[in-house]
Amino acid sequence: MKNDVIKLSATYTKMIFRSWFQYKVDAILRSLAVFMREATSIIVIYFTLTKFDSINGWNIYEMLLLFSLVYMTYGILIIFFTGLRDFGHTVRDGSFDRYILRPRGLLFQLIFANADWFAAVGHGGLGILLFVISAAKLGVVWTPLRVLYYVFAIIGGVLIQGAIFLFLATLNIYLLETNMLKEVFYWNMRKFSGYPMSIFHKAIQFVMTFIVPFAFVNYFPAQFILRKDDMAAYSEIFMYIAPFVGIVLYMLAYLFWRFSIKYYKSSGN
Amino acid sequence: MSFIEVENVSKTFKVSKRSAGIPGMIANMFVPKFEKKEAVRDISLSIEKGEMVGFIGPNGAGKSTTIKMLSGILCPDNGTINVNGYVPYKQRKDYVAGIGVVFGQKSQLQWDLPVIDSFELLRAIYRIPDDLYKKNLDRFVEMLDMGGFINQPVRQLSLGQRMRSDIVAALLHSPQIVFFDEPTIGVDIIGKETIRKFIKELNEQDDVTMLFTTHDMQDIEQTCKRIIIIDKGKIMYDGSLAEIRSKYGTTRQLIAEMNQDMEVASIKDIIIEKQDNRKYSFTFDNQVVDVNRLMHTILDTYNVKDVTVNEPEIESIIQKMYNGEV
Numbered sequence: 028m029k030n031d032v033i034k035l036s037a038t039y040t041k042m043i044f045r046s047w048f049q050y051k052v053d054a055i056l057r058s059l060a061v062f063m064r065e066a067t068s069i070i071v072i073y074f075t076l077t078k079f080d081s082i083n084g085w086n087i088y089e090m091l092l093l094f095s096l097v098y099m100t101y102g103i104l105i106i107f108f109t110g111l112r113d114f115g116h117t118v119r120d121g122s123f124d125r126y127i128l129r130p131r132g133l134l135f136q137l138i139f140a141n142a143d144w145f146a147a148v149g150h151g152g153l154g155i156l157l158f159v160i161s162a163a164k165l166g167v168v169w170t171p172l173r174v175l176y177y178v179f180a181i182i183g184g185v186l187i188q189g190a191i192f193l194f195l196a197t198l199n200i201y202l203l204e205t206n207m208l209k210e211v212f213y214w215n216m217r218k219f220s221g222y223p224m225s226i227f228h229k230a231i232q233f234v235m236t237f238i239v240p241f242a243f244v245n246y247f248p249a250q251f252i253l254r255k256d257d258m259a260a261y262s263e264i265f266m267y268i269a270p271f272v273g274i275v276l277y278m279l280a281y282l283f284w285r286f287s288i289k290y291y292k293s294s295g296n
Numbered sequence: 297m298s299f300i301e302v303e304n305v306s307k308t309f310k311v312s313k314r315s316a317g318i319p320g321m322i323a324n325m326f327v328p329k330f331e332k333k334e335a336v337r338d339i340s341l342s343i344e345k346g347e348m349v350g351f352i353g354p355n356g357a358g359k360s361t362t363i364k365m366l367s368g369i370l371c372p373d374n375g376t377i378n379v380n381g382y383v384p385y386k387q388r389k390d391y392v393a394g395i396g397v398v399f400g401q402k403s404q405l406q407w408d409l410p411v412i413d414s415f416e417l418l419r420a421i422y423r424i425p426d427d428l429y430k431k432n433l434d435r436f437v438e439m440l441d442m443g444g445f446i447n448q449p450v451r452q453l454s455l456g457q458r459m460r461s462d463i464v465a466a467l468l469h470s471p472q473i474v475f476f477d478e479p480t481i482g483v484d485i486i487g488k489e490t491i492r493k494f495i496k497e498l499n500e501q502d503d504v505t506m507l508f509t510t511h512d513m514q515d516i517e518q519t520c521k522r523i524i525i526i527d528k529g530k531i532m533y534d535g536s537l538a539e540i541r542s543k544y545g546t547t548r549q550l551i552a553e554m555n556q557d558m559e560v561a562s563i564k565d566i567i568i569e570k571q572d573n574r575k576y577s578f579t580f581d582n583q584v585v586d587v588n589r590l591m592h593t594i595l596d597t598y599n600v601k602d603v604t605v606n607e608p609e610i611e612s613i614i615q616k617m618y619n620g621e622v
Contacts, residue, residue: 031423038420046408049449124369125404129421130393289371 035131039139047145054145061149069094069157072221084256085223088164089249094221095157096245100184102151108189110141114196115205117141123291133288134193134281167252176251179270184244186273188213191239193280197287216241225257236265243272297378298342299505300366300473305375307336307361335361337529338375345472346503348496350520350537352510352614358529359509363475366507367397380472393422396466400478403462405450411461412446415468422469429468436464439494456487463491467498476508480515492518513614525614532617540613548587550578552594553602563593574601 047054069091076087110117114137117123126136167173191213195205216234220241224232235242247269250258258266310330336358343349353359364370365377368384368391377384382391405414419429437443440460445453453461459479466474476495480488496519499506510516516523516537523540525533533540557573567579578590587605594600 035420038417042406042409042413042417045413046406049408121399121402124364124399125402127369127388128367128392128395128397130389131421132389 091161098154110137111192180248183270183273190276190280300343350516353526396471400481
């Protein structure tokens with residue numbers, strides 16, 4: 028059974044790569060374009076920030092650590108959760124009906140049939156580059172505990188965002204269109220998360236901690252190493268639970284999905 | 297209990313109602329108005345194993361909704377559906393492993409890849425054993441003459457070739473039931489002919505139960521013995537094709553071609569029309585006039601070269617039905 032699942036996910040992955048390599052140049056350019064696009068925005072921020080010494084006590088390399096976590100988690104995220112990110116589209120064009128007609132788990136199909144490997148290389152590559160640069164500049168000492176913490180924090184960060192996508196995808200079943208919600212609750216929060224959370228208004232801090240908990244994707248994990256002064260405003264526990272928030276959140280989103288999928292309405296012809 | 301059992305099934309959709317103009321649009325954003333649309337109303341039907349049933353009706357009649365409920369995509373608001381011992385929308389995974397669905401409007405093939413790659417993916421999805429996969433593939437490829445394009449990317453195929461590939465894709469796992477939703481749409485005549493022949497053969501040889509919707513009456517006439525006509529969510533007719541002809545279409549037309557130019561005398565209850573100097577049509581109601589007698593009369597009286605009897609097109613009968621004439 029387990030073997031069979033691995034075999035199918037491998038077949039899906041093979042298909043995705045084959046489809047992409049029908050247009051080889053396009054595939055490679057896509058990775059490169061994603062990398063360049065995102066890197067450009069980072070470079071702009073870099074030069075803007077060199078005008079200041081620090082923001083709320085965070086220097087540029089400490090902030091790059093925040094960015095690197097966003098990009099690394101996003102790189103992994105779109106390997107597994109592109110199907111959920113684009114779920115609205117899948118429903119509207121009727122493709123989701125086809126998933127229902129196949130004797131496999133719906134989430135399983137959504138995940139493995141839609142992995143976006145090439146964009147993942149762009150985002151993930153940038154994330155790793157930023158991470159390496161900032162860790163080196165900051166002189167981070169990698170103890171086994173820190174390595175372990177970061178492995179779980181990254182997995183947790185992926186799951187937090189995966190849970191947001193899954194939650195919004197589930198809302199789609201009721202509303203048929205959730206792009207605006209995704210814009211507000213995912214993309215905007217993601218932009219905020221590139222900066223130390225303490226610079227924002229209390230309301231935004233609250234949202235980023237308890238509603239759309241992007242703070243657990245990068246801010247608290249970064250604090251685990253950096254221990255900046257602004258951490259005093261938050262409970263220490265947040266740092267330690269960061270790797271586990273994703274697991275809990277994803278499980279909640281999954282239950283919501285399981286409950287709601289019964290109400291799915293096909294979009295019809 | 298029958299193989300497919302549908303009892304008192306209804307399905308209503310909530311459709312958002314748009315008010316006209318910009319003020320209406322803005323009002324809609326805050327207070328969306330919904331309109332209930334009854335797609336299917338209280339439908340009951342039963343289908344036996346191995347039957348081939350044509351499902352016809354105008355656009356928006358509820359055909360697709362019914363197919364979607366039968367295949368487990370939608371669950372009915374009221375009533376029960378049981379297919380081969382399963383409740384489609386409840387036991388989804390077990391149920392869909394034994395059915396095949398072809399949507400003529402929506403391909404399930406991988407657009408950029410050769411047809412065979414899509415088949416390989418389905419083989420993994422349905423866990424088709426190697427020997428069965430090979431047997432089915434070889435057989436279908438030969439029956440549908442697909443050898444020439446099976447290694448071509450789907451995007452390069454003609455519509456007819458793509459449709460044939462899609463049909464095979466739905467059959468590789470040897471389903472016991474196949475639902476076709478407009479399997480010949482947009483396909484040219486030769487392509488349609490190939491598809492119909494294939495569907496018919498499969499139904500006869502493998503005892504596969506088939507249900508299909510179409511707009512093309514030729515599809516139904518050439519493949520199905522039984523038809524179900526649906527309009528505005530209700531079943532208008534459920535029975536044999538022959539019966540609907542005898543019940544609703546009792547008008548027949550006999551065409552006689554003579555060996556030489558001649559005039560024809562009038563006969564009781566029959567409308568005679570001269571098509572050219574040698575060709576006449578005799579239109580009559582076959583419940584009033586006996587065809588055999590008429591034929592004898594004509595053959596005895598005139599020097600006839602050729603006689604043909606035309607049955608009414610099922611299309612015109614259904615047209616009459618929609619118009620409420622019968």
